[in-house]
Amino acid sequence: MLSRMNPPSADHAPAPARLRRPVGQIALLGAVLIGAVLLLGACGADGTDEAGDTPDQALPTISSTGEGVPSLPLDGTIWTLISMTANEHVSPVPEGVTSTLLIRPGHQGMTVRSGCNSFGPSFGHGDDDTATEGTLAIGGGPITTMACGTDATRVERHVTNVISGFVDYTIDGTTLTLTDGGLGLTYTGT
Secondary structure (H helix, E strand, O other): OHHHOOOOOOOOOOOOHHHOOOHHHHHHHHHHHHHHHHHHHOOOOOOOOOOOOOOOOOOOOOOOOOOOOOOOOOEOOEEEEEEEEEOOEEEEOOOOOOOEEEEOHHHOOEEEEOOOOEEOOOEEEOOOOOOOEEEEEEOOOOEOOOOOOHHHHHHHHHHHHHOOEEEEEEEEOOEEEEEEOOEEEEEEEO
């Protein structure tokens, strides 16, 4: 549709690219906002509907702070590594090294940036898993093989040692903790 329009005249310059939005995106955004307003309007001030029932889709509100911070979902959240644990000794991730974990929504795969290389291991959930705790059974998968600096190599070794086999997870608010015996990884989610 835009290709059929006449080019703008010199006295009527087009809006900068960052300000232009395709009509479909604007319509979708409007529909989402209207839906959110309608959904919130159907709930009471305490998060219940008119019958006093809590919606089934409500997120768990588990937090070590006791402030009722909703826990992020395991799937679909980008988890960024903030510390590594080995036999109760906690080390922060070195400056300049980034390691992330993403379980794609619907359990459609896992992507791990281990500090230098990336890999996509196979995985499955345990039968007793909940939204905030459980066990992942993690198998092998393709991995890149770039040379890494000393700090990145240390982080990568720790990440790959934890993210294999049976790994326990807990989510508390925006914090994901993965543990495998005496080894652990602590992530923050966005």
